[in-house]
Amino acid sequence: MWWNPVGIWEQEVPPIKTLNIRTFAREELRDITHLVQGVVDDSGIADGLCMVYVPHTTAGVTINENADPDVVRDIIETLDKLVPRGLSYHHTEGNAPAHVKAVLTGNSISVPVQNGRLGLGTWQGIFFCEFDGPRNRKVVVQVLRNT
Template identity: 40%
Template sequence: MRQALHRFTRSTDRKGLFDITREAERFVAGQGIAAGLLTVFCRHTSASLVIQENADPTVRSDMERFFERIAPEGTHYEHDLEGPDDMPAHLRAALTQPSLAVPVEGGRMLLGTWQAIYLFEHRSRPHRREIVLHLVGE
């Protein structure tokens, strides 16, 4: 059993979904591990990860609008030290996930035809988000 670890940073300039599939694909392809499991981990509490459709961009815009409705910005939160978008960002992150597990076979991730891995930025202002990739396998 072998394992490999890699970190990368993704800059965001707004709220929304940012495709990080290519970074994960390059990492997996370069490790020489034919079969295993890739863990993708976001090291933040106001951003998260999702696997979602990559073909129709309206899926992403509909998701973004949905999360705006269920956790709206405003001054009605007790936690507001970092601005009106901070607590809603934590709520949105709690409803998604900080990590994903993706099977690997033949040295490639087994994502479905229309699936991609997205960093889901929940804050309005620009951020630099650190993502950790951990691959275990043979």
């Protein structure tokens, strides 16, 4: 679903695209690098900045290693040790730790775009962080053009 302005400047507005993601576990780090690169591809923007924004309060987004899946397991488990479910929280919906984890990871990341490619490091991938799944989630990808 692309946002399209009305009027003659339509083709001048860099795109924002909303991705729909289905998560399958309570906690899950999902590699969405290829989806984000797809939005950059469709934008036709060669040089700029790509911002990935998560419009949820119990999910986040982060960048880390996508080669060894054990890294992601360690991230999930360590966050769980830092913000355990067993503690007493005021928020009574049972997902208070998910809110705190979203604060710790943050809900947006930015990556330079060069020659039409995300300027990620060799081992880097972009991960949607589900902390209160499974759910249907949205991820907003915006590409800003260099001028």
